[in-house]
Amino acid sequence: MSEFESTTLARLAETGIIAVLRAPTPESALGTVEALVAGGITGIEVTYSTPGAAVVIAECAHRYGTDILLGAGTVTTAAQAEEAVEAGAEFLVSPGPSHRLQRPCGPRAPRSCWAR
DSSP: OOOHHHHHHHHHHHOOOOEEEEOSSSHHHHHHHHHHHHHHOOOOEEEETTTTHHHHHHHHHHHHHHSSEEEEEOOOHHHHHHHHHHHTTSSOOOSSSSHHGGGGGGGGGGGGGGGO
């Protein structure tokens, strides 16, 4: 396991709660993240069922940096996996394990999280 993987897994465990966000618009998603963070929830998973998910992830990464643990969910294609990581996702969640999704991200895709 890489240092990135072990650090991410430790942060997932420490966070305690991961809010899984499915929103109808990017603006709604960003407003919800703002409310979650203000309320002390720092584990955020933006699902790819949210329109503009990569834009939301990038904006959250920009606004909150390392103050939150940011991930992407409902990742079903290699393109989404790559896009999410480039946007700032620290973990990925897929409806099922897939080596196709892992390869584009290299060591930034913690294999252990696939079974979450």
